[in-house]
Amino acid sequence: MKFFLQCLQFLPLLIIFTLESLLKLFIPKKRKSVTGEIVLITGAGHGIGRLTAYEFAKLKSKLVLWDINKHGIEDTAAECRRLGAKVHAFVVDCSNREDIYSSAKKVKAEVGDVSILVNNAGVVYTSDLFATQDPQIEKTFEVNVLAHFWTTKAFLPVMMKNNHGHIVTVASAAGHTGVPFLLAYCSSKFAAVGFHKALTEELAALERTGVKTTCLCPNFINTGFIKNASTALGPILEPEEVVDKLLNGILTEQKMIFIPSSICFLTVVENTVSRKRQPNAENWEPLCIHLWWTAVTAKTFITP
Known part of the structure; x- marks a missing residue:
């Protein structure tokens, strides 16, 4: 009975936060300017x-582009210059801490202080736990999680000094729910969300x-990295759709971006159902926790 009453206490909170979120859908937040910002x-x-x-580039930001693939980064830089942006391209191995730190020093000396950091680099290996090689597991965490620490430690101090800046974490819906044969990837994305x-x-x-x-948490994206990806969280997404919502989220300073937005609720439902418990007295507490998490989600994650 005690836990049941606790559940009821969270329901008004959930309703209020949901109504607030719906109201803000009709009053969009003003998009900030990033002209001249070093991204x-x-x-x-x-x-x-x-x-x-x-x-x-279209928004007239000054770009610093990092990638381990020299040919790929040069192609991206060329198109950004065609779009009118000033671009500095660096070949950087984001699995290597010292390479990140040395490249960060070059950026500060040659370009200036970064004010928007987009931690997007990632790797994925599709296999079961035992077929995933140890070096693959290590690299997954080095790129998908540890690199976020090293880049943030390199560029955040000036942002904090100026009290101006933006740290963007590209994670995944797989950072909120498990997917078979992506154990290392899911674990690293859970860590990225926690970061x-x-x-x-x-x-x-x-x-x-x-x-x-x-933090960006999309369902799987049609980029060719994961073949025949399938989850219960929604359809496979096209990159253009994801980037459009990511840019809007950055410019309106959203804390968490779920694509599709229904993922935030679906993950709660999945976690609750997966417990396969009967609602007896001793199991009301986990349900209360899920209801509370849903209320916070409505307030923090989907509010524009």
């Missing part, structure tokens, strides 16, 4: 990173409210 995008030689660079959430709270605690954070 660094990792993994800019292909896919989401490349298309994101194109969009920032974003903890960094957001830390900046708030340090009263650096001018430094914004955004």
Whole structure:
């Protein structure tokens, strides 16, 4: 009975946050200007990173592009210059901490202080746990998680000093729910989501409210990295759709971007149903926690 009453206490909160979110859908937040901002995008030689660079180029930002693929990064840079942007391209191995730090020093010396950091570089290996080689697991975490630490440590201090900047974490819906044969990838994306959430709270605690954070969590994207991808969270997405929502989320300073937006609720339902428990007294507490999480989700994640 106690846990049942706790559930009821969360329902008004859920309703209020949901109504607030729906109201804000009809009152869009003003998009900020990024003209002249120095934007660094990792993994800019292909896919989401490349298309994101194109969009920032159209917005007259100064671009710093990182990728391990020299040919890919040069192609992206050439198109961004054609779009009228000033571009600096660097070949960087985001699985290598020292390469990140040395490249960051070059950026500061040759370009200036980065004010928008888009941690987009990522790798994925599709196989079961035992077929995934140890070096593949290590590289997954080095690129998908640890690189976020090294780039942020390199560029965040100036943002904090100026109380102005933006850290963007490209994660995944797989950072909220497990997918078979993507154990290392899902684990790394769970860590990336945790990195974003903890960094957001830390900046708030340090009263650096001018430094914004955004985390992108899309369903699988049609970029060719994962063949025949399929989940219960929705259809496979086209890169252009994802980048459009990512840019809008950055410019309106959204903390969490789910694509499609229904993923935030579907993950809660999946986690609740997967427990396969009967609603007896001793199991009301997990349900209460899920209801609370849903309420917070409605407030924090889907509010424009």
